[in-house]
Amino acid sequence: MDFTAVLAQIKPKLGCIADNLAVIEREIVKAREAGADLVVFPELALSGYFLKDLVPDVALRIDSPEIFRLVELSKGISIAIGFVEETDDYHFFNSALYLEDGAIRHLHRKVYLPTYGLFDEQRYLAHGESFRAFDTKFGRFGLLICEDMWHLSASYILAMDGATTLICLSSSPARGIEGDALGSASAWQKLTSTTALFLNCRVLYSNRVGFEDGVNFWGGSEYVAPSGESVVRGALLEEDFVTARVDEGALRRERIFSPMMRDENLFVTMQELGRIALERGR
Amino acid sequence: MPALLANTELLRKLLVGFVRDEVRKVGVNKVVLGLSGGIDSALVAFIAAEALGPENVHAICMPYKTSNPESEAHARLVATACGINFSVIPITAMVDAYFEMFPDANNMRRGNKMARERMTILFDHSALLGALVLGTSNKTELLLGYGTLYGDMASALNPIGDIYKSQVWQLSAEMGVPTEVIEKQPSADLWAGQTDEEELGFTYRQADELLYRMVDQRWTKPELIAAGFDTEFVAAIHSKIQNSHFKRRLPVIAKVSNRTIDRDFRYARDWGK
Numbered sequence: 001m002d003f004t005a006v007l008a009q010i011k012p013k014l015g016c017i018a019d020n021l022a023v024i025e026r027e028i029v030k031a032r033e034a035g036a037d038l039v040v041f042p043e044l045a046l047s048g049y050f051l052k053d054l055v056p057d058v059a060l061r062i063d064s065p066e067i068f069r070l071v072e073l074s075k076g077i078s079i080a081i082g083f084v085e086e087t088d089d090y091h092f093f094n095s096a097l098y099l100e101d102g103a104i105r106h107l108h109r110k111v112y113l114p115t116y117g118l119f120d121e122q123r124y125l126a127h128g129e130s131f132r133a134f135d136t137k138f139g140r141f142g143l144l145i146c147e148d149m150w151h152l153s154a155s156y157i158l159a160m161d162g163a164t165t166l167i168c169l170s171s172s173p174a175r176g177i178e179g180d181a182l183g184s185a186s187a188w189q190k191l192t193s194t195t196a197l198f199l200n201c202r203v204l205y206s207n208r209v210g211f212e213d214g215v216n217f218w219g220g221s222e223y224v225a226p227s228g229e230s231v232v233r234g235a236l237l238e239e240d241f242v243t244a245r246v247d248e249g250a251l252r253r254e255r256i257f258s259p260m261m262r263d264e265n266l267f268v269t270m271q272e273l274g275r276i277a278l279e280r281g282r
Numbered sequence: 283m284p285a286l287l288a289n290t291e292l293l294r295k296l297l298v299g300f301v302r303d304e305v306r307k308v309g310v311n312k313v314v315l316g317l318s319g320g321i322d323s324a325l326v327a328f329i330a331a332e333a334l335g336p337e338n339v340h341a342i343c344m345p346y347k348t349s350n351p352e353s354e355a356h357a358r359l360v361a362t363a364c365g366i367n368f369s370v371i372p373i374t375a376m377v378d379a380y381f382e383m384f385p386d387a388n389n390m391r392r393g394n395k396m397a398r399e400r401m402t403i404l405f406d407h408s409a410l411l412g413a414l415v416l417g418t419s420n421k422t423e424l425l426l427g428y429g430t431l432y433g434d435m436a437s438a439l440n441p442i443g444d445i446y447k448s449q450v451w452q453l454s455a456e457m458g459v460p461t462e463v464i465e466k467q468p469s470a471d472l473w474a475g476q477t478d479e480e481e482l483g484f485t486y487r488q489a490d491e492l493l494y495r496m497v498d499q500r501w502t503k504p505e506l507i508a509a510g511f512d513t514e515f516v517a518a519i520h521s522k523i524q525n526s527h528f529k530r531r532l533p534v535i536a537k538v539s540n541r542t543i544d545r546d547f548r549y550a551r552d553w554g555k
Contacts, residue, residue: 013307014552052548177293177445211303213550214439216296237299 397433427526
């Protein structure tokens, strides 16, 4: 079905859960009042990104009052949001929730934690171990958190699991000033567009803005149609409230024009990956 | 070899945004900086004026008696061009009072003392005005260690520390820094006739082309030499980077506890901001 998604391009404060929750609630209300069906927040929207030793201090259990509050708010509008999750065995995950009709529909734990260059996630966080598509009021979705999307297999698995909409929550730092456009922005735009095109999927990409210790997150949240075309894109480097009208007909037409996912041979893929796994083990 | 280029429109937006965001998030709206008459501090003044409004930017020119009078004139020109507050505080009395005790001190000691004298004035004005001190060291200087530790390298925020001198020139032209300031020979102005490039033994453009490939693009030594860089120049720049690394780090702390500052006690400076 057609639906309207808002990509809430916010500027979280580092380590300030209460302040960020207030901003998030305000955006949820604004999106609902604007008639949107879904609001998508960035990665770690509740906590900020370069947390380092703050991770245990800002982590929330799934049954915490803050998450409960968001679950309540999802009675009025579906919500996708990123936060640090603390588990019963005291592991900390970079997680994303999909909330709908007052319930948790899906929890995704970031699988690929970047630990190179300016990133240091594996030092502080545990990695997730699955990619699963899930059903929503608006069709079958898949959740990805930032670096997850740079692994072809992640989007591929979700698409093979039936997802026709990929939601990616991101905290992507701005870098690369030599070219016509910001280096990290053009790399991401190629990635979201190509992923949509290869998998005949829509991509809803929500990226934050603001600075943390001189690192600028570039925003540019966007809705990419299954054709790979960018339908709407948020402001660069500034807070924004990006409204995407998602057209069911465009997905159907694209899947008729380019039935690559229909023809994708899961058996061949499994056979070859199985062989590679065996050979690597030798 | 292609010149090191920057997308100046984008760079301007990033650096203006940096000053605006990082200054305001600590609950301050003003900045103070030393204006030497050279291009680096001129560019920082223009960035700060655009970020915070010129009325919130305080520039201080701090000449010593041997400073070239043209430097103060250029500093004044820059302040007028971007409309910021401007004052002159000479450092001759303080520096001379000290060196009366050490009349044999060489140029390096005198230059370092001047840079540190200026630093104390800027941080005193930080307290006086409720303003953050902006740094004006560019990436070329920082990598080569061509600056005084706790002197001109000291600041609260540095907008230009990740851009090379060649990019400082480009962005300065884009932002309207007066042509005289862009076109003159870079100089630390510590003694008469000093120029950076003469003291360093190479030009900034040569250094930048090498540094960009060596540092940003991580070319190996054989790759740099194959691309036409002189073997000795590559070695000299590499050792300058290595030998000045202490200037770019906090003082080393002897570890005895379970959580040592900056080693296993790690927080962003923007913690809670």
